[in-house]
Amino acid sequence: MAQSLHFLTPATSPTLKTQTFSKFVLSKSNLSIRQTRKPLSICAVSSDLESKSVTTKILGSENGKGGVFEVDAVTEVELKENGFRSTRRTKLVCTIGPTTCGFEQLEALAVGGMNVARINMCHGTRDWHRGVIQSVRRLNEEKGYAVAIMMDTEGSEIHMGDLGGSTASAKAEDGEIWTFSVRAFDSPLPEHTISVNYEGFAEDVKVGDELLVDGGMVRFEVTEKLGPDVKCRCTDPGLLLPRANLTFWRDGSLVRERNAMLPTISSKDWLDIDFGIAEGVDFIAISFVKSAEVINHLKSYIAARSRDSDIAVIAKIESVDSLKNLKEIIQASDGAMVARGDLGAQIPLEQVPSAQQRIVQTCRQLNKPVIVASQLLESMIECPTPTRAEVADVSEAVRQRADALMLSGESAMGQFPDKALTVLRSVSLRIEKWWREEKRHEAMELQDIASSYSDSISEEICNSAAKMANNLEVDALFVYTKTGHMASLLSRCRPDCPIFAFTNTTSVRRRLNLQWGLIPFRLDFSDDMENNLNKTFSLLKARGMVKSGDLVIAVSDMLQSIQVMNVP
Ligand SMILES: Nc1ncnc2c1ncn2[C@@H]1O[C@H](COP(=O)(O)OP(=O)(O)O)[C@@H](O)[C@H]1O
Numbered sequence: 001m002a003q004s005l006h007f008l009t010p011a012t013s014p015t016l017k018t019q020t021f022s023k024f025v026l027s028k029s030n031l032s033i034r035q036t037r038k039p040l041s042i043c044a045v046s047s048d049l050e051s052k053s054v055t056t057k058i059l060g061s062e063n064g065k066g067g068v069f070e071v072d073a074v075t076e077v078e079l080k081e082n083g084f085r086s087t088r089r090t091k092l093v094c095t096i097g098p099t100t101c102g103f104e105q106l107e108a109l110a111v112g113g114m115n116v117a118r119i120n121m122c123h124g125t126r127d128w129h130r131g132v133i134q135s136v137r138r139l140n141e142e143k144g145y146a147v148a149i150m151m152d153t154e155g156s157e158i159h160m161g162d163l164g165g166s167t168a169s170a171k172a173e174d175g176e177i178w179t180f181s182v183r184a185f186d187s188p189l190p191e192h193t194i195s196v197n198y199e200g201f202a203e204d205v206k207v208g209d210e211l212l213v214d215g216g217m218v219r220f221e222v223t224e225k226l227g228p229d230v231k232c233r234c235t236d237p238g239l240l241l242p243r244a245n246l247t248f249w250r251d252g253s254l255v256r257e258r259n260a261m262l263p264t265i266s267s268k269d270w271l272d273i274d275f276g277i278a279e280g281v282d283f284i285a286i287s288f289v290k291s292a293e294v295i296n297h298l299k300s301y302i303a304a305r306s307r308d309s310d311i312a313v314i315a316k317i318e319s320v321d322s323l324k325n326l327k328e329i330i331q332a333s334d335g336a337m338v339a340r341g342d343l344g345a346q347i348p349l350e351q352v353p354s355a356q357q358r359i360v361q362t363c364r365q366l367n368k369p370v371i372v373a374s375q376l377l378e379s380m381i382e383c384p385t386p387t388r389a390e391v392a393d394v395s396e397a398v399r400q401r402a403d404a405l406m407l408s409g410e411s412a413m414g415q416f417p418d419k420a421l422t423v424l425r426s427v428s429l430r431i432e433k434w435w436r437e438e439k440r441h442e443a444m445e446l447q448d449i450a451s452s453y454s455d456s457i458s459e460e461i462c463n464s465a466a467k468m469a470n471n472l473e474v475d476a477l478f479v480y481t482k483t484g485h486m487a488s489l490l491s492r493c494r495p496d497c498p499i500f501a502f503t504n505t506t507s508v509r510r511r512l513n514l515q516w517g518l519i520p521f522r523l524d525f526s527d528d529m530e531n532n533l534n535k536t537f538s539l540l541k542a543r544g545m546v547k548s549g550d551l552v553i554a555v556s557d558m559l560q561s562i563q564v565m566n567v568p
């Protein structure tokens with residue numbers, strides 16, 4: 001027997017008449033209808049299939065077309081082999097670089113569980129990035145994956161230039177004097193010389209300042225200023241990598257002189273953004289966001305230029321200012337990244353873990369996906385196994401229920417990209433399972449976030465459906481969503497069971513691939529839920545992804561409803 005709960009509002013049923021409902025009540029004695037505080041918002045509970053079909057008839061929408069059903073081979077195998085409950089909930093983002101840009105290498109990452117491919121516009125040419133985008137697209141088309149593409153901007157950070165010649169890196173030894181210069185050099189650079197991209201650098205630093213390369217991988221002390229050249233003595237030796245980021249510190253705190261006035265989105269970034277829009281990337285991640293204003297500006301820029309305006313904007317939280325304006329920035333964005341690389345160069349390292357927790361929780365409250373990034377498995381750039389500390393760090397991000405984990409150098413230029421991805425996958429699965437078994441999840445009190453009455457209904461439906469799913473220990477939640485909103489509201493609840501998200505566009509399917517617990521499918525569906533469910537059940541059953549008797553809760557954003565049923 002199917003049981004359902006429908007919320008009927010003017011938004012979902014514009015032609016609904018109270019009269020229709022009086023008739024409805026009279027004719028069905030087992031039906032309870034309750035008028036809620038807003039006129040024409042009616043909550044109907046039915047306990048059999050017949051009354052459910054009456055409800056759909058009132059809503060009067062039927063098209064019942066057959067159609068395509070898209071799911072990738074990896075999800076299919078995972079569902080078949082491990083069953084619903086053990087699918088991975090935490091999503092995985094891989095930065096693509098020289099070691100992973102080939103079609104076969106990208107396919108290996110997709111097979112290994114990559115949900116999103118990230119390209120970093122700090123490195124490589126636009127042609128190179130276009131090649132990666134095209135390969136990922138081909139992979140999706142040919143093999144049914146929904147790997148999304150995230151383009152990450154360079155941003156106005158201070159960084160070293162390329163090291164010139166054929167030298168990819170250089171070693172700075174203890175006590176050596178190096179020159180950091182804003183002059184433009186011809187290649188090769190003079191010995192022990194580094195070029196700096198920010199013109200104000202030589203004016204802003206002072207003798208005695210500490211200069212940190214890559215957040216402290218190598219340290220220098222400023223000893224002398226000579227016009228555009230700054231002489232520095234190496235105090236912590238190490239490897240200087242091309243385009244490594246530079247910060248300078250005075251009396252124990254970060255110096256943010258005029259570089260703080262640089263625009264968040266540089267002119268080069270705008271050209272990259274145009275490129276991203278033209279190539280139809282799914283996400284644009286903005287480096288060194290300082291305020292919500294820049295996000296709003298970019299969102300309207302994208303809306304005016306991209307046909308479906310469905311590129312999501314991710315704010316990278318990696319500066320002191322982004323932490324100060326955290327809530328407004330996240331509210332304005334479509335998601336956020338805890339960019340611990342630069343964040344750890346801008347705030348004391350020991351403050352990074354609490355900042356991470358705060359960012360993850362704020363995103364969850366505001367219903368925005370969040371990615372934990374940088375140095376998760378740093379040692380795996382060179383070694384085939386991670387350190388125990390790295391495994392503990394990954395576990396902590398999974399335990400915080402971040403939406404996604406990201407690989408940077410590990411997948412871009414490391415020696416073991418596939419192994420690193422396997423570590424993320426297996427640690428995620430193990431910690432998620434442990435969390436469910438031990439029921440360790442502290443119930444997070446989720447604030448109301450809806451901005452309209454109809455949104456409130458969706459939110460209440462998802463909160464209730466997730467709670468019901470946990471209490472009834474159902475096998476899966478099904479959500480039928482056009483925009484993806486209801487799917488993200490369910491994901492926000494972090495329920496015990498996986499969420500099958502059915503959407504009718506490929507771009508929404510790819511975007512949902514960043515969010516915790518969602519298994520996105522593309523499916524042509526109608527407003528007739530009865531029809532959608534029957535169609536889904538038969539398609540999934542035919543592929544062995546569900547079986548008769550599985551208990552499912554279905555919600556939809558066309559007919560705002562909750563239905564509980566066993567797969568026939
Ligand atoms: N498109 C690319 N081309 C060449 N090297 C890349 C590319 N993307 C990433 N890398 C390499 O991988 C490293 C780690 O990537 P990432 O963390 O994204 O950059 P960064 O270290 O500049 O913050 C980079 O330092 C660079 O050496």
Ligand SMILES: C=C(OP(=O)(O)O)C(=O)O
Pocket residue numbers: 120122152287318338339340341342343373374408
């Ligand atoms: C992800 C980060 O940004 P990028 O790799 O672009 O410096 C970071 O700083 O952690």
Ligand SMILES: [K+]
Pocket residue numbers: 120121122152153154155287
């Ligand atoms: K970047």
Ligand SMILES: [Mg+2]
Pocket residue numbers: 287318339341342
């Ligand atoms: Mg960064």
